Amino acid sequence: MKLTAPARYPRVKGALIAVGLSGMLAAAAPVGAQNATQGPHMDPAAIDRAIVEFTGLPIGQEGSARMPADRRLRLAACAAPLGISWHGRARTTLAVSCAGPQPWRIFIAAHTANVPDKAEPVVTRGDPLTIAVRGRGFTVQQAGEAMENGSPGDWIAVRTSRDAQPVRARIERPGLAIIPAP
Structure with missing residues (x-):
């Protein structure tokens, strides 16, 4: 489709270009919207592997996640590396996040030792x-x-x-x- 307008009407020419571009964008928008909603999901096993790498311990062992990530999760696939950190001072929860185009964050319970709340420190500042x-x-x-x-x-x-x-x-x-x- 060729858009033409006389050179003496620059505003008309700009308007024709804008209308043509907006029509092309409108035609392409539904395809992008379908891909975004029907795209692949994050594999929960990949979340488990990232947790094992972060903690250095297998799932279910003290100091790692209590259980594997829920297989029913339907999180958007993450194009960026997963971010994992301890959530809270007690270190009883792992926060797993994706900073990709469709960001998300989940919390996974950690398997902690049955240590009394006020356990005596075995290491002191300066040791x-x-x-x-x-x-x-x-x-x-x-x-x-x-x-x-x-x-x-x-x-x-x-x-x-x-x-x-x-x-x-x-x-x-x-x-x-x-x-x-x-």
Whole structure:
């Protein structure tokens, strides 16, 4: 379709172009809307794998998700990497989110130890620690220092040297803090 207008009427020419473009966009809009609503769903097994990578522990084990993600979930497929973090100070829930074009966020219960609410800290601020980064098939250790008090299972700030930025690590036992590798 060729749109023509005399050169002496530039406004008419601009209006014809705008009408033509809006018609093409209107014709294409229903196709895009159908694809957005009928697109693939996020595989709950992929959410489980991401949680295992984040916690470094299998589903159902203490310190990881209590149960696998609900298979009935119909979340939009995530084009971006999943974001996983602990939700709340007690670390009893994992927050899993997608920051893609169709964002979503879910919460998954974590399997926590039956530790009394006021367990005595086994690590105090300034204590020397072994900071271990654990991944699939490897462990890297380095000496460090606790920046906070903590009991087994607590996530506290630790640092490897005086000049290093603090990072979060999970206290496993007195003198040992673990950082799960993604």
